[in-house]
Amino acid sequence: xxxxxxxxxxxxxxxxxxxxxxxxxxxxxxxxxxxxxxxxxxxxxxxxxxxxxxxxxxxxxxxxxxxxxxxxxxxxxxxxxxxxxxxxxxxxxxxxxxxxxxxxxxxxxxxxxxxxxxxxxxxxxxxxxxxxxxxxxxxxxxxxxxxxxxxxxxxxxxxxxxxxxxxxxxxxxxx
Amino acid sequence: xxxxxxxxxxxxxxxxxxxxxxxxxxxxxxxxxxxxxxxxxxxxxxxxxxxxxxxxxxxxxxxxxxxxxxxxxxxxxxxxxxxxxxxxxxxxxxxxxxxxxxxxxxxxxxxxxxxxxxxxxxxxxxxxxxxxxxxxxxxxxxxxxxxxxxxxxxxxxxxxxxxxxxxxxxxxxxxxxxxxxxxxxxxxxxxxxxxxxxxxxxxxxxxxxxxxxxxxxxxxxxxxxxxxxxxxxxxxxxxxxxxxxxxxxxxxxxxxxxxxxxxxxxxxxxxxxxxxxxxxxxxxxxxxxxxxxxxxxxxxxxxxxxxxxxxxxxxxxxxxxxxxxxxxxxxxxxxxxxxxxxxxxxxxxxxxxxxxxxxxxxxxxxxxxxxxxxxxxxxxxxxxxxxxxxxxxxxxxxxxxxxxxxxxxxxxxxxxxxxxxxxxxxxxxxxxxxxxxxxxxxxxxxxxxxxxxxxxxxxxxxxxxxxxxxxxxxxxxxxxxxxxxxxxxxxxxxxxxxxxxxxxxxxxxxxxxxxxxxxxxxxxxxxxxxxxxxxxxxxxxxxxxxxxxxxxxxxxxxxxxxxxxxxxxxxxxxxxxxxxxxxxxxxxxxxxxxxxxx
Numbered sequence: 001x002x003x004x005x006x007x008x009x010x011x012x013x014x015x016x017x018x019x020x021x022x023x024x025x026x027x028x029x030x031x032x033x034x035x036x037x038x039x040x041x042x043x044x045x046x047x048x049x050x051x052x053x054x055x056x057x058x059x060x061x062x063x064x065x066x067x068x069x070x071x072x073x074x075x076x077x078x079x080x081x082x083x084x085x086x087x088x089x090x091x092x093x094x095x096x097x098x099x100x101x102x103x104x105x106x107x108x109x110x111x112x113x114x115x116x117x118x119x120x121x122x123x124x125x126x127x128x129x130x131x132x133x134x135x136x137x138x139x140x141x142x143x144x145x146x147x148x149x150x151x152x153x154x155x156x157x158x159x160x161x162x163x164x165x166x167x168x169x170x171x172x173x174x175x
Numbered sequence: 176x177x178x179x180x181x182x183x184x185x186x187x188x189x190x191x192x193x194x195x196x197x198x199x200x201x202x203x204x205x206x207x208x209x210x211x212x213x214x215x216x217x218x219x220x221x222x223x224x225x226x227x228x229x230x231x232x233x234x235x236x237x238x239x240x241x242x243x244x245x246x247x248x249x250x251x252x253x254x255x256x257x258x259x260x261x262x263x264x265x266x267x268x269x270x271x272x273x274x275x276x277x278x279x280x281x282x283x284x285x286x287x288x289x290x291x292x293x294x295x296x297x298x299x300x301x302x303x304x305x306x307x308x309x310x311x312x313x314x315x316x317x318x319x320x321x322x323x324x325x326x327x328x329x330x331x332x333x334x335x336x337x338x339x340x341x342x343x344x345x346x347x348x349x350x351x352x353x354x355x356x357x358x359x360x361x362x363x364x365x366x367x368x369x370x371x372x373x374x375x376x377x378x379x380x381x382x383x384x385x386x387x388x389x390x391x392x393x394x395x396x397x398x399x400x401x402x403x404x405x406x407x408x409x410x411x412x413x414x415x416x417x418x419x420x421x422x423x424x425x426x427x428x429x430x431x432x433x434x435x436x437x438x439x440x441x442x443x444x445x446x447x448x449x450x451x452x453x454x455x456x457x458x459x460x461x462x463x464x465x466x467x468x469x470x471x472x473x474x475x476x477x478x479x480x481x482x483x484x485x486x487x488x489x490x491x492x493x494x495x496x497x498x499x500x501x502x503x504x505x506x507x508x509x510x511x512x513x514x515x516x517x518x519x520x521x522x523x524x525x526x527x528x529x530x531x532x533x534x535x536x537x538x539x540x541x542x543x544x545x546x547x548x549x550x551x552x553x554x555x556x557x558x559x560x561x562x563x564x565x566x567x568x569x570x571x572x573x574x575x576x577x578x579x580x581x582x583x584x585x586x587x588x589x590x591x592x593x594x595x596x597x598x599x600x601x602x603x604x605x606x607x608x609x610x611x612x613x614x615x616x617x618x619x620x621x622x623x624x625x626x627x628x629x630x631x632x633x634x635x636x637x638x639x640x641x642x643x644x645x646x647x648x649x650x651x652x653x654x655x656x657x658x659x660x661x662x663x664x665x666x667x668x669x670x671x672x673x674x675x676x677x678x679x680x681x682x683x684x685x686x687x688x689x690x691x692x693x694x695x696x697x698x699x700x701x702x703x704x705x706x707x708x709x710x711x712x713x714x715x716x717x718x719x720x721x722x723x724x725x726x727x728x729x730x731x732x733x734x735x736x737x738x739x740x741x742x743x744x745x746x747x748x749x750x751x752x753x754x755x756x757x758x759x760x761x762x763x764x765x766x767x768x769x770x771x772x773x
Binding site: 152 | 224225226232233234235238239240241247248252253254259261262292295361362363365366371375729759
């Protein structure tokens with residue numbers, strides 16, 4: 001894959017590159033060049049299959065990381081294109097013109113992370129959450145525990161023990 | 176045509192009947208991936224029930240529950256995680272944070288049962304088919320908290336070995352915040368602390384940068400935080416859950432950080448002790464060590480007027496006259512003591528009970544008496560030669576150093592003992608040798624082998640850094656004396672110190688002998704109590720156990736109803752037990768006086 005990376009580097013600014021395995025490379029490119037870069041991989045370099053499009057919330061850095069995992073069926077290797085975008089008012093260019101199924105991933109990212117893909121067909125339609133009014137639940141500032149405590153009742157018969165309190169009862173109840 | 180096709184097409188499928196099917200055969204037998212996150216496993220003997228898995232679970236799927244055969248004891252809550260698979264989302268955060276590494280997930284993800292309640296169980300306590308499966312998710316090598324403690328800056332050996340200035344610098348704010356951030360707030364430590372301090376709570380106050388709240392939490396259970404923040408034996412750190420796979424939290428240094436950062440002139444305001452209403456009752460306290468000071472503090476808060484009778488010219492007991500200044504500087508000691516004094520406690524220095532005033536007089540003039548007189552009489556090995564004038568007791572020398580009395584410092588010294596007092600006298604004399612001769616020639620030898628030496632590990636390490644030779648595992652036999660002068664110490668190899676019943680019963684190998692050259696010998700093998708301040712008449716009513724120790728109840732009341740006793744003579748010896756005893760005795764004294772007035 002080294003040759004391919006060197007070739008890509010002559011035409012694109014590669015911000016970061018990690019070869020995790022002989023058949024898996026991670027390449028970080030800027031938001032502005034990303035779609036051009038991905039379509040080059042698809043049309044010229046043989047990365048015809050979009051394996052997954054997903055995101056990571058780097059809340060401390062104020063960024064979302066988009067992960068485009070592409071597969072080259074002939075070479076039998078994968079490239080993970082990483083793109084960091086601003087977390088606030090997060091938007092990204094759509095790639096549904098490259099892969100029809102990308103619109104489903106983009107609809108999911110809109111719902112679960114709040115990342116918008118303007119022009120992606122049906123991007124604003126609910127995906128799996130129905131009647132959701134809270135923060136997008138994959139955002140790290142969404143309090144999963146609070147939500148589950150407020151939404152679901154505990155199964156009958158559950159008991160809770162705080163270790164420090166329990167140890168006091170057992171070892172020094174009168175102090 | 177269309178209609179005929181509609182009728183015939185189902186039959187065309189029959190042509191595939193002999194083909195190999197494309198679907199997965201017997202899907203229930205398919206194994207999960209090597210790192211699949213399936214049903215949990217827990218090594219139940221390795222687990223300490225810290226509950227950090229429960230705390231991190233974002234689905235409230237884990238409950239800590241008692242498990243048969245698991246006892247609640249120091250360092251182990253006796254609880255184990257019970258998982259509700261109706262809630263578990265298989266994220267493995269519980270495994271990733273597990274402080275002992277006992278929790279993991281097998282790659283088994285299929286299990287069929289008709290009773291939904293069976294999908295709640297305690298992994299490791301109930302045999303499950305996947306308990307022996309090796310594959311699955313294990314605690315990864317990245318960390319959700321830092322396993323390494325924030326390094327403490329201290330003076331290098333060559334910067335400290337000639338003086339008594341404090342070695343440990345203390346944490347800066349940045350360091351304290353980083354160190355506090357490592358705490359998982361499980362609270363396992365609280366039970367082990369003799370004073371049961373609110374450790375996770377005050378560490379949380381550091382994280383919130385609310386050091387006034389931190390000080391209030393410290394004073395709830397410990398009125399000597401500057402002192403304990405420096406020289407506490409920190410038993411809490413020995414059970415710290417984070418210590419299982421990394422360095423334990425620096426609980427002691429974090430306590431010191433809170434105390435150091437709060438200025439003494441703000442203490443009363445922060446602690447809300449500016450106006451304490453007096454109740455008109457008086458308590459006499461014998462000895463101004465940690466137990467006496469602790470009792471005085473908590474009694475003062477309840478409105479009692481306390482008077483402390485102290486034999487020596489200043490307060491603090493062993494904390495001043497035993498622990499060297501390089502470990503506990505006088506200004507830190509005085510900060511804690513002055514605050515207790517400011518609550519209205521009166522100190523009568525240079526006053527020996529039994530001589531300047533009798534214990535009966537104390538009983539007449541005060542509503543109750545608390546004695547925390549400590550262990551100040553050095554014990555001797557009584558080997559031949561110990562009656563020589565150049566054989567000394569460590570506690571006497573340590574006291575003389577503080578009092579400013581002349582201390583004998585010979586060129587070659589042997590110290591007998593392996594506890595913290597032995598280390599204190601070793602390191603003090605090493606400094607004095609360095610000042611006097613420009614070099615250190617001191618050997619410290621103990622019965623105990625290195626792994627079971629009672630001294631704190633850092634004391635041994637730092638002593639060696641200061642050029643003292645610490646040679647454990649030898650038993651003293653006799654002191655060699657020629658022409659009236661000490662030549663050295665004959666020793667024999669000690670094989671074991673305790674017998675099978677954990678009783679002191681040293682075994683020696685007489686064929687392995689050694690000789691440590693010396694012209695002065697210091698004994699530091701323990702201290703005894705001096706009860707001469709209690710008159711014979713009072714002593715008649717004082718019940719002792721077969722080993723000569725005073726019998727007290729849970730509130731440290733002796734068999735004489737107005738006499739409470741605590742500190743090293745009852746429990747310890749260390750500062751934190753003294754503090755805990757003094758606190759408990761204060762409550763006992765309050766109950767006693769209130770009941771008398773009914």
